[in-house]
Amino acid sequence: xxxxxxxxxxxxxxxxxxxxxxxxxxxxxxxxxxxxxxxxxxxxxxxxxxxxxxxxxxxxxxxxxxxxxxxxxxxxxxxxxxxxxxxxxxxxxxxxxxxxxxxxxxx
Numbered sequence: 037x038x039x040x041x042x043x044x045x046x047x048x049x050x051x052x053x054x055x056x057x058x059x060x061x062x063x064x065x066x067x068x069x070x071x072x073x074x075x076x077x078x079x080x081x082x083x084x085x086x087x088x089x090x091x092x093x094x095x096x097x098x099x100x101x102x103x104x105x106x107x108x109x110x111x112x113x114x115x116x117x118x119x120x121x122x123x124x125x126x127x128x129x130x131x132x133x134x135x136x137x138x139x140x141x142x143x
Contacts (some may be wrong), residue, residue: 069130075123082116 086109093105 065130069127072123072127072130076120078121079116079120082119084111085115086110086116 089109
């Protein structure tokens with residue numbers, strides 16, 4: 037059994053440029069970008085979850101308002117928005133640094 041018998045060909049859905057002459061760092065950077073962009077979907081899920089928490093706590097209407105659950109929903113929403121802002125800043129910085137270092141900033 038040789039090494040090629042164990043290999044599986046998967047479609048390149050993320051359009052990663054994996055080939056000769058490219059460094060493992062290139063693939064690592066692409067993986068990090070993929071995780072940052074995937075975290076945006078997690079943000080949407082967190083927003084929906086926070087909204088459901090708030091509605092079920094009676095925070096909008098209802099006679100049986102549960103202040104502890106409403107506060108937890110608001111806290112969850114604040115953390116989700118904070119995380120999203122951090123992710124957007126990380127994406128902006130990681131795209132800005134290579135341009136600044138190569139001198140192509142603003143092109």
